[in-house]
Amino acid sequence: MKVILLNPIEKLGNKGDVVNVKRGYARNYLIPRKLAIYATPKNLKNWNSIQTKAAEEEEKMIDAMKKLDEQLRNMTLHFERKTDEQNNLYGSVSEMDICNELAKHGINIKCAMVKMDRHIKSLGESLVKIHLYKDIFSELKVVVDKEGSGQKNIEPKIDNSAPETSDEAESEITTD
Numbered sequence: 001m002k003v004i005l006l007n008p009i010e011k012l013g014n015k016g017d018v019v020n021v022k023r024g025y026a027r028n029y030l031i032p033r034k035l036a037i038y039a040t041p042k043n044l045k046n047w048n049s050i051q052t053k054a055a056e057e058e059e060k061m062i063d064a065m066k067k068l069d070e071q072l073r074n075m076t077l078h079f080e081r082k083t084d085e086q087n088n089l090y091g092s093v094s095e096m097d098i099c100n101e102l103a104k105h106g107i108n109i110k111c112a113m114v115k116m117d118r119h120i121k122s123l124g125e126s127l128v129k130i131h132l133y134k135d136i137f138s139e140l141k142v143v144v145d146k147e148g149s150g151q152k153n154i155e156p157k158i159d160n161s162a163p164e165t166s167d168e169a170e171s172e173i174t175t176d
Contacts, residue, residue, distance in 0.1 A: 001026050002039035004047060009035060015054035018047065061133060068107070069138040072130060076141040077101050083123065083146050092119035093144055098128060120144055 001023045008014045009030075012021070018039050021030065030036035037043050077098065082090045095114040102109060115129040115137075123144050130138045 003030055003036040004039050004043055004050060005030075005036050006050070007035050015057070016047070016051035018044075062136070065133040065136045069132060069136055071107070072138040072140050075105070076143060078143050078145065080145050080147045080149070087123055087146070089121050089123070089144070092121045093142060094119045098140070098142065 002018055002020055003026050005013050005015055005017050005019060013019045021036075026036065026038070031038070079093050079097065079101070081093070084090065095111045095116055098114050099109060099111045109130065109132075113131050115131055120126050120128075120142060123146065126142045126144070128140045128142050130140055132138055
C-alpha cells in the first residue's frame, strides 16, 4: 500500500516521500498517529505542496541544529562522583546523566541522541558525541571530578554556622 509520509520516519523515509508499506502498518500505526496519509489521486495532487513544505521545514531544522551544535561545542558539563582510595568511580556517567544535566541548562534532547561506546567510569575529561540530525554530529566536553573536591559547596556552610554559635554563646554569657 502506498502512503505519503507527513513526518520523517527512521528507516522508512523523509517527510513528503511516497513509500510502499504493509497494509496493517499503514492502517494501524501510520495513519492513526498522523505520520502518513493514503496516496490517493487527490492526495498525490497535493504531494508537491507537501514536499515544498517539507523542504522548508528541513532547512529551518538544519539551521537550528547547527546553532545547537555550536552551543554544545562551547559547553562543558561537570559531574562529581564518589571514588575509592585508588580513584576508581563507584558509579559512572551515563547518557541519562548527560541528558538531565543538559536539561538543567535549557537544552532538551533525547537520550538516544547521546552516542557513547560505554559509560564514563574514570576521572578526567571526555568527549561525548551527540547525533543532532541526519548528518549533524556535535561533541560535548564532559569533566568528571571526585565528590567533595569542589570547595565552593563547603565554605558557605562553615561560614554560616560559625557566627550563629558564637552569637548564642555570647547571649548565654550576658544573661547569667
